[in-house]
Amino acid sequence: MALPKPNKTLTLTESSYIVEVLKGMALTMSHVIKNLLNQDFRTIEYPDVRKPMTARYRGAHRLLLRPDGGIKCVACMCCPTVCPANCITIVAGENPDDPAEKFPVSFDIDMLRCIYCGFCVEACPKDAIRMDTKIYEINAYNRQDMVHSKAYMVNLMDGLKPEAGTAYHVDKTLAPAGYTAEAPVRP
Amino acid sequence: MSEFWTDFLIVIARCVFSVAFVMNIVPLLIWGERKGAAYIQDRPGPNRAPIDLPNPLDVPRLLGAVMAGQPLVYKPIVSLRAAGLIHTLTDVVKLAFKEDVTPDHVEKFYWFIAPVIAMTISLCTFAVVPFGDQLLGVHLQVSDLDGGLLFVLALTSLGVYGIMLAGWSSNNKFSLLGGLRSSAQMVSYELSMGLAAVVVFLMAGSVSLSKIVEMQQQPLDLGFIAIPAMNWTALSPFGFLAFLLFWVSAFAETNRTPFDLPEGEAELVGGYHTEYSSFRFALFFMAEYANMIVASAVTATLFFGGYAVPFLDGATIRANADVILAVLGFGAVPAFTTFAVIAFKRQTRPFYQVLAAEDPRRNEPKFWTGLWLGAAAAHGGLGVLGLMGGLAALSTWASLPELGGDLVAAVLHVSSLGAKVLIGCWIMIWVRWTVPRMRYDQLMNLGWKYMLPVALVNVFLAAGWIILRHELFA
Numbered sequence: 252m253a254l255p256k257p258n259k260t261l262t263l264t265e266s267s268y269i270v271e272v273l274k275g276m277a278l279t280m281s282h283v284i285k286n287l288l289n290q291d292f293r294t295i296e297y298p299d300v301r302k303p304m305t306a307r308y309r310g311a312h313r314l315l316l317r318p319d320g321g322i323k324c325v326a327c328m329c330c331p332t333v334c335p336a337n338c339i340t341i342v343a344g345e346n347p348d349d350p351a352e353k354f355p356v357s358f359d360i361d362m363l364r365c366i367y368c369g370f371c372v373e374a375c376p377k378d379a380i381r382m383d384t385k386i387y388e389i390n391a392y393n394r395q396d397m398v399h400s401k402a403y404m405v406n407l408m409d410g411l412k413p414e415a416g417t418a419y420h421v422d423k424t425l426a427p428a429g430y431t432a433e434a435p436v437r438p
Numbered sequence: 439m440s441e442f443w444t445d446f447l448i449v450i451a452r453c454v455f456s457v458a459f460v461m462n463i464v465p466l467l468i469w470g471e472r473k474g475a476a477y478i479q480d481r482p483g484p485n486r487a488p489i490d491l492p493n494p495l496d497v498p499r500l501l502g503a504v505m506a507g508q509p510l511v512y513k514p515i516v517s518l519r520a521a522g523l524i525h526t527l528t529d530v531v532k533l534a535f536k537e538d539v540t541p542d543h544v545e546k547f548y549w550f551i552a553p554v555i556a557m558t559i560s561l562c563t564f565a566v567v568p569f570g571d572q573l574l575g576v577h578l579q580v581s582d583l584d585g586g587l588l589f590v591l592a593l594t595s596l597g598v599y600g601i602m603l604a605g606w607s608s609n610n611k612f613s614l615l616g617g618l619r620s621s622a623q624m625v626s627y628e629l630s631m632g633l634a635a636v637v638v639f640l641m642a643g644s645v646s647l648s649k650i651v652e653m654q655q656q657p658l659d660l661g662f663i664a665i666p667a668m669n670w671t672a673l674s675p676f677g678f679l680a681f682l683l684f685w686v687s688a689f690a691e692t693n694r695t696p697f698d699l700p701e702g703e704a705e706l707v708g709g710y711h712t713e714y715s716s717f718r719f720a721l722f723f724m725a726e727y728a729n730m731i732v733a734s735a736v737t738a739t740l741f742f743g744g745y746a747v748p749f750l751d752g753a754t755i756r757a758n759a760d761v762i763l764a765v766l767g768f769g770a771v772p773a774f775t776t777f778a779v780i781a782f783k784r785q786t787r788p789f790y791q792v793l794a795a796e797d798p799r800r801n802e803p804k805f806w807t808g809l810w811l812g813a814a815a816a817h818g819g820l821g822v823l824g825l826m827g828g829l830a831a832l833s834t835w836a837s838l839p840e841l842g843g844d845l846v847a848a849v850l851h852v853s854s855l856g857a858k859v860l861i862g863c864w865i866m867i868w869v870r871w872t873v874p875r876m877r878y879d880q881l882m883n884l885g886w887k888y889m890l891p892v893a894l895v896n897v898f899l900a901a902g903w904i905i906l907r908h909e910l911f912a
């Protein structure tokens with residue numbers, strides 16, 4: 252295959268490399284000097300500075316509560332059905348407070364498989380699950396801990412103080428109460 | 439001590455010095471490469487790894503804790519990041535303690551010796567580079583070979599064996615291709631490198647590197663004025679062309695961008711060192727930087743006067759050792775230190791406003807200021823005058839009148855070579871982050887179709903000019 256012809260024939264100085272290379276080097280050196288003097292970078296010094304996340308940023312999931320403290324989710328199974336990654340596992344049961352209603356006995360999301368598409372949020376008829384936490388540090392030392400339980404997701408925002416315009420900082424050592432316990436929350 | 443043992447110790451000292459010279463610049467270069475790349479690309483670069491210093495009042499308690507075998511827990515008072523220099527230390531520790539994987543499919547013997555060859559060759563080349571004229575009659579050069587330049591050329595061609603063996607014995611397509619490219623490239627560029635060097639030894643009338651430097655320490659005769667100690671090869675027209683050719687070939691020989699096709703990561707994974715890990719990889723990595731240093735040192739020696747200090751030849755330095763010490767002590771060194779302190783303090787800026795008030799990193803600028811003030815106080819109290827007195831006393835005590843002058847000359851010469859090497863290495867780093875990698879056919883075209891003919895013509899013209907000048911003026 253023939254190489255495409257360049258639109259423009261190179262002048263003698265251009266084709267002899269040297270002048271053009273020197274021009275390029277002058278450009279890069281101007282950056283070095285500017286940065287050496289000003290130290291003014293766009294880089295976000297991550298653990299110390301956090302990028303403000305947009306309002307639509309899809310972070311870790313949380314489960315919402317009703318005003319009376321019970322969980323909003325009615326275990327309708329819409330979200331596990333729509334989830335393209337098949338990562339939501341819900342065990343439904345009878346609500347002890349109101350036997351007419353279903354509720355999730357356990358609600359696990361395997362964050363290792365989640366693709367953060369947000370379909371679960373859109374599918375939910377009860378506005379029971381949201382991804383508005385802006386938490387992006389979703390990590391753990393083993394696979395089990397990457398499965399977020401109902402207790403964890405209900406309490407996710409407790410004790411986290413969002414600074415204006417910044418993302419939440421999840422410090423696992425200060426994890427919300429009930430992070431490891433099985434079901435400390437009232438259903 | 440008998441004659442033999444004195445000689446033996448001198449030889450050992452010279453070898454240790456030359457290896458230490460190269461190996462001490464290597465970490466500095468790695469830092470320079472990372473920081474330079476970052477600044478060219480508008481990033482802050484490495485600036486995280488700290489050394490946490492405890493409060494001095496806390497030290498006795500900590501010593502007690504260490505004695506008692508308790509864990510060392512303390513609240514640091516200042517956290518030094520030194521513009522990212524600490525990263526180099528952590529890099530060494532990381533490379534030394536990583537798992538060393540030997541794949542099953544490699545040709546073990548050659549695979550093991552390849553990195554060793556690469557490193558050894560680059561260190562050996564430095565043996566013929568003079569780093570000073572003489573100290574009490576001892577040549578400051580590991581070996582003043584008569585065929586010094588030929589030794590350099592021979593060793594650079596041997597250097598290709600490290601890479602070729604690594605590529606072949608890895609038993610891997612990518613590594614093999616990397617090794618092949620490297621050998622083809624080195625063979626092509628060796629020609630123009632050798633021809634460029636021919637111009638230098640035509641001008642110096644010798645291939646011994648110490649003779650070449652001596653020639654360049656002569657005054658530069660411009661007809662109406664003679665500039666002392668500036669008879670640099672690169673300041674003559676043919677010499678300058680030879681320097682350009684030599685320098686470009688040096689890039690190719692050290693496999694640096696724009697000629698780093700042997701490791702072209704976009705198409706060859708990692709090239710010849712794909713299969714290497716841990717310290718074997720570190721050896722290749724260090725060999726690359728050692729090669730840069732040696733290439734810069736050889737270029738400086740051939741074209742920029744080597745260890746010669748601009749405008750000051752050896753005799754002048756020895757005669758005016760006191761004046762030079764005073765100028766250095768009260769002018770150059772304080773100015774340089776002040777600059778370094780300001781740069782180190784500025785470097786902490788981007789972080790600063792977001793750190794909590796009690797964060798130990800906040801104290802770093804204060805630490806540098808304190809260090810600078812302490813150094814200034816010591817300088818005022820004892821300083822250069824003390825040093826000069828000490829030198830004089832030492833010379834009288836050892837009844838070696840030339841000791842003081844020789845020491846000053848040696849220090850100046852080594853620093854002059856060091857400065858030239860660092861400038862050369864910075865240019866290599868600078869070019870690497872400016873010029874994109876060449877395509878393989880472009881590389882071969884440049885080597886064979888342009889540089890080789892130009893180098894040949896240059897040799898003939900230079901030879902003609904030298905004969906003509908000889909006929910006309912001598």
Ligand code: SF4
Pocket residue numbers: 330333334335336337338339360364365366367368369370371372
């Ligand atoms: S965000 Fe998408 S992938 Fe993740 S749980 Fe919801 S539906 Fe599943």
Ligand code: SF4
Pocket residue numbers: 323324325326327328329330331341371374375376377378379380
């Ligand atoms: S979270 Fe919403 S969609 Fe999912 S099961 Fe509960 S109510 Fe249904």
